[in-house]
Amino acid sequence: MQAEHHQYWVLSDDRAIQTRLSNIEFGVRIHDSFPVVLKTVTSTCIAEQEVKTLRQMAGKPHIVQLLDAFVHEKQHHVLVFPMLERIRLSSVDMKTAAKYMRQLVTALHGLHEAGIVHLDVTASNVMKDAKGDLVLIDLGLASLVHEVRADGRGTRGFLSPEIYYGRPDIDTRCDMYSAGIILGIMLESYLPVCSLACLGGALLTPADTDKTIHQLEMLLEMEKRCSALYQYSTLRIPPVVFDAASLLKSLLANEAGERPTAAEALEHPFLTATEADFAHTEHASYKKFRDVLIRRHRCS
Ligand SMILES: Nc1ncnc2c1ncn2[C@@H]1O[C@H](COP(=O)(O)OP(=O)(O)O)[C@@H](O)[C@H]1O
Numbered sequence: 589m590q591a592e593h594h595q596y597w598v599l600s601d602d603r604a605i606q607t608r609l610s611n612i613e614f615g616v617r618i619h620d621s622f623p624v625v626l627k628t629v630t631s632t633c634i635a636e637q638e639v640k641t642l643r644q645m646a647g648k649p650h651i652v653q654l655l656d657a658f659v660h661e662k663q664h665h666v667l668v669f670p671m672l673e674r675i676r677l678s679s680v681d682m683k684t685a686a687k688y689m690r691q692l693v694t695a696l697h698g699l700h701e702a703g704i705v706h707l708d709v710t711a712s713n714v715m716k717d718a719k720g721d722l723v724l725i726d727l728g729l730a731s732l733v734h735e736v737r738a739d740g741r742g743t744r745g746f747l748s749p750e751i752y753y754g755r756p757d758i759d760t761r762c763d764m765y766s767a768g769i770i771l772g773i774m775l776e777s778y779l780p781v782c783s784l785a786c787l788g789g790a791l792l793t794p795a796d797t798d799k800t801i802h803q804l805e806m807l808l809e810m811e812k813r814c815s816a817l818y819q820y821s822t823l824r825i826p827p828v829v830f831d832a833a834s835l836l837k838s839l840l841a842n843e844a845g846e847r848p849t850a851a852e853a854l855e856h857p858f859l860t861a862t863e864a865d866f867a868h869t870e871h872a873s874y875k876k877f878r879d880v881l882i883r884r885h886r887c888s
């Protein structure tokens with residue numbers, strides 16, 4: 589342990605992360621050894637905006653809790669958070685994917701209700717706490733909805749078409765598109781014929797997402813046609829898989845107005861599904877259904 593920061597010990601280990609806008613260090617709160625993360629933000633303007641939004645969102649579910657904020661030497665702003673863990677989105681099972689989506693959309697609902705857009709909902713800005721619940725972090729770009737301009741900020745691979753193309757009139761639904769990209773990453777192994785592997789990648793363009801939407805439409809259409817045959821077959825793909833595909837399709841819509849709001853998404857069948865709906869969707873038992881989807885795709 590090294591370097592005392594106010595009332596925290598900063599652990600000088602190789603976990604420290606340097607990003608374009610901040611420096612993340614891991615440590616403990618001295619008086620109770622509580623594990624914390626210290627985020628040093630070099631831009632005063634960004635730091636003050638982030639602290640203001642975090643204070644406004646204090647106590648809202650699934651939004652990171654600000655434990656402390658102070659100015660360190662050289663006018664660097666330090667924000668202190670509870671230590672969280674990374675989520676490996678591509679390896680979660682479908683039940684967990686639904687839980688994480690419900691929690692992410694709940695976090696966005698809290699922000700959007702307060703008239704705030706996050707603007708940087710990405711795979712690295714969702715983490716989990718010790719109970720395994722999703723926590724949305726990094727409110728550094730969050731803005732009031734009527735002040736948002738498409739100025740190229742945000743993270744490639746997660747940008748909604750309106751931000752990507754710099755269209756005017758951006759509203760809270762750009763966050764819903766980014767949440768859709770996160771859902772797509774989690775569903776990749778479940779929907780093998782929808783080009784989900786490129787979601788979140790720096791080279792992703794809205795044209796790629798259009799292709800994914802088209803493939804999701806074909807998948808849903810094919811399932812509708814196959815459903816009449818299910819009475820003769822025991823290999824019925826769990827219906828919740830198509831609920832997941834339908835939510836994904838609506839979140840990725842090119843036009844913001846066609847995407848569900850956070851409140852609407854929380855009512856979607858995929859996010860209200862019960863434990864029983866996820867039967868046979870664990871990775872190991874789902875493999876046979878994956879093969880069915882691939883075979884159907886080849887025949888279409
Ligand atoms: N509370 C936390 N616990 C653990 N790791 C964190 C925490 N906050 C941030 N990180 C790590 O640091 C990275 C950058 O933090 P973030 O707040 O997103 O800063 P930036 O605005 O620079 O992207 C995150 O993607 C995550 O890997």
Ligand SMILES: [Mg+2]
Pocket residue numbers: 712713726
């Ligand atoms: Mg970040």
